Amino acid sequence: MKRNKTMIIVFLTPALVLFCAIFVYPILRTIVMSLFKVENITSGIAQWQYVGFQNYKSLATTSLFKTSLLNLLRIWAIGGMVVMSLGLLFAVILNSGIRFKNFFRAVIYMPNIISAVALATMWIQFVYNPRFGLLTSTFKLLGMDSLAAINWTDTTHKFWALLFAYCFGMVGYHMLIFSSGIEKIPQELFEASTIDGASKVQQFRLITFPLLRSVLKTNITMWSITSVAFFVWSQLFSMVTADTQTITPMVYMYLQVFGAGNVISERNAGLGAAVGVFLGLCVVIVFVLTNRLIKNEDLEF
């Protein structure tokens, strides 16, 4: 087929221009901005003050930023394991021929269609409420007074309370991605293995899981991106003032760019940009590592 270069250019140019304007330019501007002290995010370039790598050095020596990174790591690693495991388990169960499959799938996915604000309020004010919360009431009913006395939002438990609530909402989303991957696996493979005497566990270990590698990679990448952008839940669990148990790099970035909630603090959008660059690098590293560690299956089906 003869290629018409003019037509290719005509059709590609608008997309390329838009891509550069919407993606490439902001990325480059953020990288450059991270080398400057910028009071306001919309300050003109003439008002930027060059500081070299000072913003990065400042992040490296600020214990609160390090705390936020540790929280992010815990959310990504522990939350990731829980969400991936449960998502995969539910997906396998739902595709094992159980009755009311659509109903259960809708129920597990439901938290994703509810606003995070409503969900977090429900968890804080209904489940974790120390006076008449679901956990307190249930433990009291069961006579487990020591568990009923736990304040789930104190400094010891708040991070875990937040993580549990967040994972509750995320399982359905990743379950759906796993489920679509499982549905693509030809049914004959399972039928043949059943005739050969394979148990359900063996079928999962030797057929389902190996054929879901690319889906797992997608899920890990998606989870990494949403974890890095962890913000709303953190804000809702620590309204008004930030908290060591719930602060994440995105919240720290917000504080630097827009200032603290109650007080007029010094703002530095350049420092916020440095946080953004650092987080972007984290996602790229996770993506590269995932691609290296989880090889695509050679099988075609």
Add this chain to the structure above:
Amino acid sequence: MKKRILCLLLACVLTLMVIGPVFAEGKTIVYWSMWSASEPQAIAIAEAVKAYEAASGNTVDLQFKGRTGMREGLQPALDAGTVIDLFDEDIDRVNVAWGNYLLDLEDLAKATDYEATAISGLIAAAREVAGGTLKSIPYQPFVYTMFYNQEIFAEAGIESVPTTWEEFLAACEKIKAAGYIPFTTDDAYVMTNFGYHLARYGGQDLVIDVVTNGNWAETPEVLKVAQDYEDLYNKGYLSSTFGTAAWPTNQNGEFALGDVAMYLNGSWLPNEVRGITGPDFQWGAFAYPTVPGGTDGLDAGNFGGQVYGINKNTEVAEEAFEIIRTVTKGEYDLKLSVESVGIPADTTNTEWPAALAAVKEVMANLAVRYEWSAGSENNPNMTPIIKENFQKLCTGNLTAQGFVDAMEAASN
């Protein structure tokens, strides 16, 4: 035929849309507000704006942006050249963070004799934060004070409100003996307990010095604060979830439902919990007590308000100021006060909501203005760390000396 008629109608509508504004009477004032449209303050402001429009023939483009919307969006919008003539937000944010965008209002205020019926302390505060000139007009004044449940105080046999720490401890003992928890707060406000107490010992400058320069171990007053709150915990005067419950759990729960006697908070508290307390709740208020050997008295406290600012580039400054006058004076100031259970900004509106009657005396005695939480949140890199350790102190998970050591270690 139908198509022709439809085309004709469409053409007429478009023509009207294009030429309509040219023949429209009056001016348009764009007003960005920090309230959310469903809040009582927003409802009262919207009524005042309608009244202004009816009286002046001008049009007000009133947009309720919410607090986050203002914090994130106002400055970028102004930088981008968006027409915003009038805006409102917290007194410090408007004057400090957005000070460069403000029109000096001295002449407009003089021309209308605005100050004759304004709260002088608030106007002075507005001038102070703007560097000596009036660049904002306060409304919805607030004062940070110790709220208490009068019924519990009466039942406990407390005849007068405590003014010193010794009296405060005695009151706590009586409340505890009467079967109530004396004192509570939520995580959102626990820093104000720390800030106020340290400021009572050494003034706000000491608080700011400690939190910004990390002089925790070098400042003996810090240990005194920690010891006082450790003492409150050890004597059973603090709620078991003091400062650790996620806001608004304790203000809506144990305080509003009548299990706890006292809560240190802003004068917006009665409005926030009125749906829970109902109209019969007996509100009381007193200034945070003085401490032994402390520098600050009952006349020092955090007070302020929302303020109006006018864009220095506006072409409708007089009209914008007239809107301010409509909202902050007379009928609509009173309406705002009643609807939001707030303090009136107009001194001729002498009738305060019943829930705030006791606050009136506290406010009248104030002479020294603290910043928010007496400056204890002035170092955002340290605020969450101070908060965590103070929460631990108040729930028995850290001793007073342990608190000082933890803060000293964190600040190094």
